[in-house]
Amino acid sequence: MLIEQLELTDFRNYSSGRFQFSRDKVVFTGPNGIGKTNLLESISFLSILRSFRTVSGREMVRLGSRGFDLRCRIDKGGLREDLRVVQALSGRRETFIGANRIRRSSEFIREFRTVVFVPEDRNITGGSSSCRRRFFDMLISTLDSGYLAALSNYHRALSQRNHALKLPERAAVAAAFEPELAAHAPLIAARRREYAAAVEQEVNRMLLQRGKAQFRIHFRCDYPESSAEYLALLERNREREMIRSCTGIGPQLDEFEFFLDGKLLRHYGSTGQIRMLSLLIKLAEFNLVRRSARERVAVLVDDVTGELDEENCIRFFETIAHADQLFFTFTEFPSLEFFRDAEQIVLPQKQG
Known part of the structure; x- marks a missing residue:
């Protein structure tokens, strides 16, 4: 397992949120518009300091807030590290590994990698x-x-x-x-x-x-x-x-x-x-x-398998199974055998 914990403050529709992960496959479930994709975006941003949805950091700040705060704890092969990104509405950003402030983005983004699959692909x-x-x-x-x-x-x-x-x-x-x-x-x-x-x-x-x-x-x-x-x-x-x-x-x-x-x-x-x-x-x-x-690799999949036939769906899962950790979003927990050992996190109707 790569990511053990994720915390969000004033990010997208989350005033606050804290999630613990215990398995290599994690499935976020809930109705459309509840914030499932926002969780994938936060993980990706902690990896590369760029969003797969927008080039503007302002769009990721919760409406009415002055900035957002993202944190995660990762397992680097037995060595645990805490990552943190604090970004103001003005665009000013600070990054931390543990208690140490990291002044160069290139040094922060070496911690883990993400590959994102979204319908817009x-x-x-x-x-x-x-x-x-x-x-x-x-x-x-x-x-x-x-x-x-x-x-x-x-x-x-x-x-x-x-x-x-x-x-x-x-x-x-x-x-x-x-x-x-x-x-x-x-x-x-x-x-x-x-x-x-x-x-x-x-x-x-x-x-x-x-x-x-x-x-x-x-x-x-x-x-x-x-x-x-x-x-x-x-x-x-x-x-x-x-x-x-x-x-x-x-x-x-x-x-x-x-x-x-x-x-x-x-x-x-x-x-x-x-x-x-x-x-x-x-x-x-x-x-x-x-x-x-x-670095270790996490795959983030935002409900993209609905358009695939059975053969391509199986090939897709077989390929990404080699990642260190997998995160999925679905409205309902899938019945496929691939998800038999996955951890389900049901998102509440109201975030914050």
Whole structure:
């Protein structure tokens, strides 16, 4: 077992909540809207300091509160540690391991890993390019703290440069952020290309087991993958971008195109193919995290098996069974044999 205890204060719909876990499989049950997904989100946030539902920390703060407080106790192979995240509505965040304040996010997120399965995963294949970028950003950040730091620094500099571009008299200010963008963009592109190839290989391995199809990911970026060339391009584009008030090149516009048997999935894939490939891509993520991460891995499943036929449901459970701990949400406790040894936690009608 990985996570032994979870505490929430002013997080989403929870004014307070405390949960003890005693098994490797945990099932949260209760009616829709009761807060089951919020519990999965809190566990994921304690792992990677990012939400799988929103990019804004404000949305996770309980209405009327000034911030939230999350805590969990984890078992790291016999060594127990207490993790804590305190985030204010203003965005200021503090992290702790035990009594020690951790000032660098990269040091905090080394404690455990999570892989999340949610109904919205179908958007990875059938949705917008931002959904695919977000999937790869979450995957790579889970395994590479250097990537997470580069991505955060890049977007911080991008926001500042875009703000300066809106004011013609601040051209010099916009230029000041360009070296920061140029320093991080090539690394982001390189890691995205590397992990796109890894996901492609993993999905094709699973497709081969089913005797089906050929999957391909085409990663496309519109900028040089050399810091010096990237910086020079930013300088050449600056005057035109001041007219548009935004930066027109960079990782924020990267695209991952998914092909099945040579056909672009989001245009020509059937609903069934899009669902199947989205699930396989997420299972590829789990396999990569389980093999690559030194930390223990928890899988969080938010009621995604309802759309699966029996064969794919069995394959899904067989794959994720290798995690160190599994958390599920259902409206009612499932009757499947897989859950015979699971711990059920029934959520009360009113949280707080």
